[in-house]
Amino acid sequence: MAGNSDPLTPRAKLAVTAGKAVAAASRAAGRGSGSVIGGRVALKLDPDLLARLAQNLDVVLVSATNGKTTTTRLIAEALRAAGPVVSNALGANMPAGITSALAGGSDAKFGVIEVDEKYLAGVARDTSPKCIALLNLSRDQLDRAAETRMLAENWREGLAGSKAVIVANCDDPLVVWAASSSPNVIWVAAGQMWKDDAWSCPSCGGVMQRPGDDWFCGECGFRRPTPTWALSGDHVLDPHGSAWPIHLQLPGRANKANAASSAAVAAVFGVPPQVALERMYQVQAVAGRYDVVQFQNRDLRLLLAKNPAGWLETFSLIDPPPAPVILSVNARGADGTDTSWLWDVDYTRLTGHPIFVIGDRKLDLAVRLEVANQHFQVCDNLDQAVQMCPPGRIEVIANYTAFQDLRRRVGN
Numbered sequence: 291m292a293g294n295s296d297p298l299t300p301r302a303k304l305a306v307t308a309g310k311a312v313a314a315a316s317r318a319a320g321r322g323s324g325s326v327i328g329g330r331v332a333l334k335l336d337p338d339l340l341a342r343l344a345q346n347l348d349v350v351l352v353s354a355t356n357g358k359t360t361t362t363r364l365i366a367e368a369l370r371a372a373g374p375v376v377s378n379a380l381g382a383n384m385p386a387g388i389t390s391a392l393a394g395g396s397d398a399k400f401g402v403i404e405v406d407e408k409y410l411a412g413v414a415r416d417t418s419p420k421c422i423a424l425l426n427l428s429r430d431q432l433d434r435a436a437e438t439r440m441l442a443e444n445w446r447e448g449l450a451g452s453k454a455v456i457v458a459n460c461d462d463p464l465v466v467w468a469a470s471s472s473p474n475v476i477w478v479a480a481g482q483m484w485k486d487d488a489w490s491c492p493s494c495g496g497v498m499q500r501p502g503d504d505w506f507c508g509e510c511g512f513r514r515p516t517p518t519w520a521l522s523g524d525h526v527l528d529p530h531g532s533a534w535p536i537h538l539q540l541p542g543r544a545n546k547a548n549a550a551s552s553a554a555v556a557a558v559f560g561v562p563p564q565v566a567l568e569r570m571y572q573v574q575a576v577a578g579r580y581d582v583v584q585f586q587n588r589d590l591r592l593l594l595a596k597n598p599a600g601w602l603e604t605f606s607l608i609d610p611p612p613a614p615v616i617l618s619v620n621a622r623g624a625d626g627t628d629t630s631w632l633w634d635v636d637y638t639r640l641t642g643h644p645i646f647v648i649g650d651r652k653l654d655l656a657v658r659l660e661v662a663n664q665h666f667q668v669c670d671n672l673d674q675a676v677q678m679c680p681p682g683r684i685e686v687i688a689n690y691t692a693f694q695d696l697r698r699r700v701g702n
Contacts, residue, residue, distance in 0.1 A: 302342050305335035306393045313390060325378075329386030332393065340385060343392035344417035347376070347401035350555055351417065351454075353410045353445075354425030355438075356600045358383065360540065360576045361425060361548040362404040367573055368556035368566035373399030381577055384409050385416075400559070407441050411448020421558045422449070423457045423551055425480065427464040428487045428599040429631060438487045442468045457554045459547075460517045463505055467492040467512070478554050479503075479520035480547035483606070484599035486634065521550040526563055528553075534563040537571035540580055542607035578697045582683070585700045586676050589683045590616075592702065594693045596625070598634040604687055611642030614679040616672070618649035618692035625690045629654045637662040643685075646675040649692045672699050 298306065313328030321327075332339050350369070352362045359381045366377040376395020378388055383404040392401055405413045407427070414422060424445070427438045445468035449456065458469035460477040464487065469475050481503075482488075488505075489498055496509030506513035518529040525533040526549065536549050549570055556566035575581040579594045595604040608615065621627045629651050637659055645666035647655050652668050659666045669675040676684065688696055696702075 298342055299336075302336045302339055305332040305339050306343075308332060308335055309390060309393060323380060323382070325380070325382045325390035326384070326386045329382075329388070329390035329393075332389055333386060340389045340392070340413070341416045341418075343389065344401060347392070347395075347398060347417075348559065349401040349403060349417045349419040350421045350423065351403050351405050351410065351414060351419045352423045352425070353405045353407050354423075355407065355428045355597060356603070357425050357544060357548045358404045360545060360573075360579070361423060361552055362402055363573055363576045364548055364552040364570045365423070365555050366400075366402040367569045368552055368561055369400045369402060369559060371556075371561050371565050371569055372559055375400045375402055377402040378404055379577070385413060388413060408444070410445055414448060414452065414454065419454045421455045421457060421555055422452070423555050424465045424469055425459050425548070425551055426462045426482065426599065427468070428484055429597060429634070438464055439492055442492055445469075446471045455558050457551060457558070459551065460515050461503070461505075463488040463498060463512075463514075464492050466515060475515075476519065476554055476558070477515045477517040478551050479517035480550050481521055481543065483543070484602050486598070519550060519554040521547050526550045526553050526567065528557070528563050532563075534567055537567050539571060539574045540576070542603060544603040544607075578693070578702050581702055583700045583702050586673065588676055588679070590676070590686050590700065591683060592693065592696060592700075593685060593687045594690070595687050596689045598631055601635045601687070602639075605636075605639040608643075608685040608687075609683055612644060612680065613682050614644045614646065614684050615640060616646045616648060616675045616679070616684060616686045617655060618647075618672075618686070618688040618696060619652065619655050620650040620689060620692040620695070621654075622650070622691045625692075632658045637664055640664055644680055646678060648672060648675050649688070649695075672696060 309328040309332030312331045313324030316324030316327050352358050366375045369375050376398035378391035383406045442464040450471035452472045456469045456472045456475045459465050459480040461482040491507035493512040494510040496507045499506050499508050520527040524536050536546050553563045553566045582591045593604050595601040621629050647668045656668050
């Protein structure tokens with residue numbers, strides 16, 4: 291690892307070897323990347339393996355409800371300007387997947403790690419990160435992750451007194467409350483389009499006041515901190531007040547916000563904003579998200595949106611009407627089995643688009659669209675929906691397992 295003497299004990303080396311063998315067998319059997327099962331086996335053999343693998347790396351952790359995978363990828367590209375990077379680029383973001391990713395990066399200098407919100411405190415304890423990026427917190431998988439205030443409290447307690455530099459979005463009150471227990475925070479004004487999870491003060495429960503882009507609690511005085519980095523249109527403003535153009539092939543305001551946070555993280559490691567933002571331009575798609583694929587002689591753009599905040603951001607970047615839109619929703623284990631979140635999404639934003647509905651829970655979605663007075667057609671599968679779509683590039687929006695189903699079907 292990075293020119294140091296080998297930090298791995300014989301037991302740790304055995305665990306790494308066994309994990310890789312199990313992962314390879316899983317891949318050969320056609321069961322996905324094998325990273326999770328490989329990591330589980332490795333951690334069984336050496337429960338301290340994650341800490342051992344991280345000890346010679348400069349580690350960055352990225353956690354949020356939306357944008358983790360993309361931001362992790364952007365930070366990894368930026369930091370490659372300063373040395374080799376190992377990252378869980380495919381989004382396996384619990385301890386087993388993270389362990390598996392780090393085991394594959396023996397010559398790396400940096401570890402850029404996406405972490406599931408529930409596991410952040412534990413992974414931070416194991417990996418002693420130099421930097422932690424906190425982007426947003428909103429409702430997601432309520433049956434699994436509990437409500438956002440509890441997650442914020444978990445972060446706040448787990449990060450209290452952390453030696454890491456915390457790069458946090460000052461526009462999300464839940465993130466600010468969680469990060470405020472840390473002594474070293476860099477605040478980024480990255481914006482917050484979805485506000486429905488932050489109407490009450492996370493500190494005292496009072497009603498939040500939201501004049502313009504500002505926010506504060508009228509009862510306890512908890513308020514938006516002053517940022518040193520900010521997203522401003524198509525530019526990132528750095529702490530010196532310089533404006534750096536954002537170079538991205540990824541669409542939408544949310545990805546510009548991800549780039550702003552990523553530039554702030556890169557600066558912690560000495561990579562200047564101009565270099566960081568130029569390197570981010572290389573990212574065209576992230577684990578299939580934003581890819582434009584050909585299917586049945588049509589162009590389909592694949593968009594992942596897992597919860598109300600994600601759907602709201604995604605609606606803002608699709609082609610204008612009458613571009614056809616296919617919506618696909620499942621409710622399997624990885625999605626969360628509770629689909630009540632569909633009622634929190636503003637589907638009137640799709641007015642004027644021909645809408646086609648597929649997925650395991652297409653009837654739940656159909657009821658929701660009916661109430662929103664949208665015109666739509668329920669289809670059996672992607673093939674039928676594409677055949678029924680009028681001309682134009684087709685925007686396909688899907689939640690997590692529905693997105694994986696789509697990628698398999700279109701051969702992506």
